[in-house]
Amino acid sequence: MSSDPLFSPFQLKGFTLRNRLGVAPMTRMSSPGDSIPRQDVLDFLVRRAEHGAALVYTEAIVTDYESAQGYPGQARLTTQRQIDAWAPVVEKIQAAGALAIMQMFHCGRMAWPEVNPARRAIAPSQLAPQQTNPLTGQPYPLPDVMSRFDIDHVIHGFVETAKGAVAAGFDGIEIHGAHGYLINQFLSAYSNRRDDEYGGAVDRRFRFAREVIRAVRPVVPAERLLLFRISNWGVADSQVSLFASAEEWQMLISLLAAEPLDALSVSTYNFRDKAFGTDCTMAQLTRQVTALPLLICGQIHDRRSAEEALADADMVLSGKSMLLNPHWVAEVRAGKPLPLFKAADANVAYTDVPLP
Numbered sequence: 471m472s473s474d475p476l477f478s479p480f481q482l483k484g485f486t487l488r489n490r491l492g493v494a495p496m497t498r499m500s501s502p503g504d505s506i507p508r509q510d511v512l513d514f515l516v517r518r519a520e521h522g523a524a525l526v527y528t529e530a531i532v533t534d535y536e537s538a539q540g541y542p543g544q545a546r547l548t549t550q551r552q553i554d555a556w557a558p559v560v561e562k563i564q565a566a567g568a569l570a571i572m573q574m575f576h577c578g579r580m581a582w583p584e585v586n587p588a589r590r591a592i593a594p595s596q597l598a599p600q601q602t603n604p605l606t607g608q609p610y611p612l613p614d615v616m617s618r619f620d621i622d623h624v625i626h627g628f629v630e631t632a633k634g635a636v637a638a639g640f641d642g643i644e645i646h647g648a649h650g651y652l653i654n655q656f657l658s659a660y661s662n663r664r665d666d667e668y669g670g671a672v673d674r675r676f677r678f679a680r681e682v683i684r685a686v687r688p689v690v691p692a693e694r695l696l697l698f699r700i701s702n703w704g705v706a707d708s709q710v711s712l713f714a715s716a717e718e719w720q721m722l723i724s725l726l727a728a729e730p731l732d733a734l735s736v737s738t739y740n741f742r743d744k745a746f747g748t749d750c751t752m753a754q755l756t757r758q759v760t761a762l763p764l765l766i767c768g769q770i771h772d773r774r775s776a777e778e779a780l781a782d783a784d785m786v787l788s789g790k791s792m793l794l795n796p797h798w799v800a801e802v803r804a805g806k807p808l809p810l811f812k813a814a815d816a817n818v819a820y821t822d823v824p825l826p
C-alpha cells in the first residue's frame with residue numbers, strides 16, 4: 471500500500487478501483503410512473519464519478535411489480551425502457567473512471583402496498599414493524615406469510631433485475647440484505663418466526679438469502695461482481711439488535727463467505743461502535759471470519775474517519791457526505807475539516823431540486 475492508503479488503488483477481482491472511496495446506495499424516490507429515475511438523479515451519480523469516487527451505487531432498485539416496492543417513486547430495471555435509461559448512465563460512470571454497481575431490494579414487511587401494482591405485502595412471518603411508516607404516519611400493514619409461490623416469485627424478481635443490470639452494463643450487482651428489508655427479515659430471528667426450512671437456527675434463516683445468491687450468480691457474468699450488503703439494524707424498530715451476539719453475526723458472515731460472492735458490504739450507524747458488547751467493531755468481527763473484500767459505511771465523513779475505517783476494511787462508502795458535498799473526495803484528500811451530516815440533512819434527496 472502507498473503512503474496514502476485512502477488514495478491507493480484496490481484490486482477487486484479484475485477491476486482496479488482508483489481509490490478507496492465510494493458512493494453508498496441512496497434511494498431518491500424520483501421514479502413515479504415508469505420506474506425510471508429523473509434525469510437529474512441519474513446525472514448526480516455520473517457527477518460523483520467525475521468528482522473522483524471509485525465506485526458508485528445506484529439507489530435500491532425494486533425487484534418486482536407485486537410486493538417489492540417500499541417507497542413511492544422507486545426504480546425498476548427489467549423493461550427495455552428502464553435498461554435503455556440506465557445504460558448511458560453506466561457508460562458515463564465508467565468513462566469517468568468509476569465502477570457502477572446496481573443494488574436491488576425487496577422491502578418485505580417494510581411495505582407500502584399502494585405503490586405496488588398488485589398491492590401486496592409479504593414477509594417471512596406475519597409481523598408488522600412496531601413503528602409507524604414515517605412517510606405516512608400510518609401503521610405498516612400486516613404482511614402475508616410468504617408461501618413457496620411467493621418465495622419463488624421473489625427470487626425470480628431478483629434474477630430478472632440482475633439480468634436487467636447486466637444488460638445495462640453494470641460492473642457489479644448487490645443484493646440488499648441489510649436495513650430490515652426482506653432478506654434481512656429472513657436472516658433475523660426478530661422478524662423470522664417460521665417453523666419450516668426457512669426459519670429456526672441461523673443456517674435455516676440463511677436459506678432464503680442463499681437461494682437468492684445462488685439464483686442470481688449464474689446470470690452475472692463471471693468477470694462482473696456480485697456483492698451482498700448486511701447490517702445489524704433496520705430502518706424500523708431501529709433500536710433492535712437484529713442479531714443476538716457476535717457469534718451469531720460471525721456465523722452469518724461465515725455462511726455468506728461460503729457463497730459465490732465477490733465482496734461484502736457492512737452497513738453500520740457508526741463504524742466506530744463496538745458491537746454486541748465486545749471490544750470489536752462490526753468490521754473487525756467480520757474480518758475475523760472472512761477474507762472477502764469488505765466495504766464499510768456509517769458516519770465516515772472526513773479524512774480521519776475514512777482512514778480509521780479503512781484500517782479494518784478495503785473500501786469506505788459514504789451516503790450523506792457524498793450526497794451533500796460534490797467535492798467530498800477532493801476535500802477528504804486535502805484533509806479539510808468536514809461536517810458530520812445528520813439524517814435530516816439528507817431529506818433533500820427526496821426533493822426535485824437537483825443536487826449539486
Ligand SMILES: Cc1cc2nc3c(=O)[nH]c(=O)nc-3n(C[C@H](O)[C@H](O)[C@H](O)COP(=O)(O)O)c2cc1C
Nearest residue numbers: 494495496497529530767768769788789790816819
Ligand atoms: C437519502 C438516503 C437514502 C438511502 N437509501 C439507501 C438504499 O437505497 N439502500 C441502502 O442500502 N442504503 C440506503 N441508505 C443508507 C446509506 O447507504 C448509508 O448506509 C447511510 O446513509 C449511512 O452512511 P453515512 O453515515 O455515510 O450517511 C440511504 C441513506 C440516505 C441518506
